[in-house]
Amino acid sequence: MSKRRPAVPGAAVAALTLAALLFPVAEAQATPAADSCTRNWSIESAEGYANGKWCNNNTKIVGTVHDTRADGRCPFVRGDLSSGGVVDSDWAGGKGKSRAITMYAPSGTYFTRVSMSYINC
Structure with a gap:
């Protein structure tokens, strides 16, 4: 005859509590702060134009670049x-095409200005 120990509800609760402390759920972790995008920028060239925002004390640039000529x-x-x-964005290719861009400054640096350039495509 085997001897069974009666289940102890308090022990189960204690085990679950300990597991929750040792293995937190991913949703319980802090979420990253939202970007602070405070100033707009806009530039143009013979090949197209771009516009967007400066973010996070000029350490991130977001926007869109547009190709306006079939050249x-x-x-x-x-x-x-x-x-x-310098940091270069992705390029927009073909007249009428646009590309969303996001550029990050390396750690310890920030962006001082934006300009437009082009590649032959």
Whole structure:
């Protein structure tokens, strides 16, 4: 004859509580802060135009670049960095095409200005 121990409801609750403390659910983690996009920018060139916003103390640029000419040139946005480098966006290709862009400055730097350039496409 086997001896069975009676179930102890308090022990089950204690085990679940301990598991919740040791293995938190993903939704319980902090969500990242929303972007702070406070200033607009707009630029144009012979190949097209672009517009968007400066975000997070100029460490992120969001916007859209538009190709307005059937000239074999695809415009893109170039962000100049405080360190002297640049970050280039994706390009928009073909007259009438647009491309959403998001550019991030490397850690410890920020964007100082935006300009337009193009590639032959």
